[in-house]
Amino acid sequence: MLKRHASFNWSMSIARLPAEKYYIYDMALILEGYSTCAICNQVLDKDRAYIGTPATTSNMLDDLFQMNDCGIHVDCLDAHPLKEKLTNYLERLNQLFPFDQQTCIVDGQPITNISDFFCTFLLTSDPAEALFKFNYLVINQKNIPKWKDREEFIFEVKRFLEEGKWKAFNDHPYLQNILLEMEQ
Numbered sequence: 001m002l003k004r005h006a007s008f009n010w011s012m013s014i015a016r017l018p019a020e021k022y023y024i025y026d027m028a029l030i031l032e033g034y035s036t037c038a039i040c041n042q043v044l045d046k047d048r049a050y051i052g053t054p055a056t057t058s059n060m061l062d063d064l065f066q067m068n069d070c071g072i073h074v075d076c077l078d079a080h081p082l083k084e085k086l087t088n089y090l091e092r093l094n095q096l097f098p099f100d101q102q103t104c105i106v107d108g109q110p111i112t113n114i115s116d117f118f119c120t121f122l123l124t125s126d127p128a129e130a131l132f133k134f135n136y137l138v139i140n141q142k143n144i145p146k147w148k149d150r151e152e153f154i155f156e157v158k159r160f161l162e163e164g165k166w167k168a169f170n171d172h173p174y175l176q177n178i179l180l181e182m183e184q
């Protein structure tokens, strides 16, 4: 049963973004002096500030995939056109912690048992996609059958897959697992 993002685990790390905010999530493993910046490909070391990003998407066709689970120099990110997009999604991800203090969108009640926690996470970062409005929805798993948008969601996920807009990293069937969860 899928309740978590493709390459998500529950260990937490802290990364610092240029905005001086602290974000808590599972972030990339970076080996200083060996790992390279996802934007400039230069080695990450103590000479230039860098951040580690978490896995926000396992869709290789999404814009944000290039900044997935990697290290990036702060100044490279500052000058990059996807900076705002990435920062927005990191902010949204950060709001999901802790998982046991989230509210279900179906009944408006807090989800007190973490095993009931279900989240769609990032489905697409493209606002032009119909799936976009379903990003990061938090639902108590017990409420999935009575979610009013469930059929529309299933329809849009299937369409996204059929249109070839999801190319799974490591063949992980993230979106297919979401469908299974929804159709049960």
Ligand SMILES: [Zn+2]
Residues within 6 Å of the ligand: 037, 038, 039, 040, 041, 042, 072, 073, 076
């Ligand atoms: Zn760089």
